[in-house]
Amino acid sequence: MKRVAILISGGGSNMIRLVESMTGDHPARPVLIASNDPFAAGLAKAEAMGVPTAAVDHRGFRGDRAAFEAALLGPLLDARPDILCLAGFMRILTPGFVERFQGQMLNIHPSLLPKYPGLHTHARALEAGDAEAGCTVHLVTPVLDDGPVLGQARVPVLAGDTPDALAARVLTAEHRLYPAVLRRFAAGQAGRIDL
Structure with a gap:
């Protein structure tokens, strides 16, 4: 059974689906939900679901990402994850942190990378x-939003769409795609998923 830790920064809707x-x-099974914001609404939701939580407030480490990541590594390593999922984690991770979890860290991004x-x-699309937008689950590499694609889901762009309206439809697709990719990845299955 694979152990999964999930990093969030906000409400955690993708974390909940995972x-x-x-x-x-x-x-796989969830072993930790961690956040860079101790007030992230997703932490209370995780606790209500019976998943252990941890928070390391990034604001206490202004200008020192390495120190923030060192503090975050404490609870992460204690949880001994096999897979690390970024689910709305709004901090850019240093190459050193990414390399520590090379080939084990997934991210979901709201575009067709x-x-x-x-x-x-959404505004850029x-x-x-x-004519279409969507979301991508990819392996995390030191280059932002640039790792190998494990799955994508497409949604049509509709006449009169606003960035918020498009974002809401893409988020629905994210909630289908991320769990499907995680299941496949945890099972060691190769290939990508397209929804």
């Missing part, structure tokens, strides 16, 4: 006149 999926014959790495993905 935790809910890890039951029955799923090859390699299009629109970084922020404001609308400004470009794209």
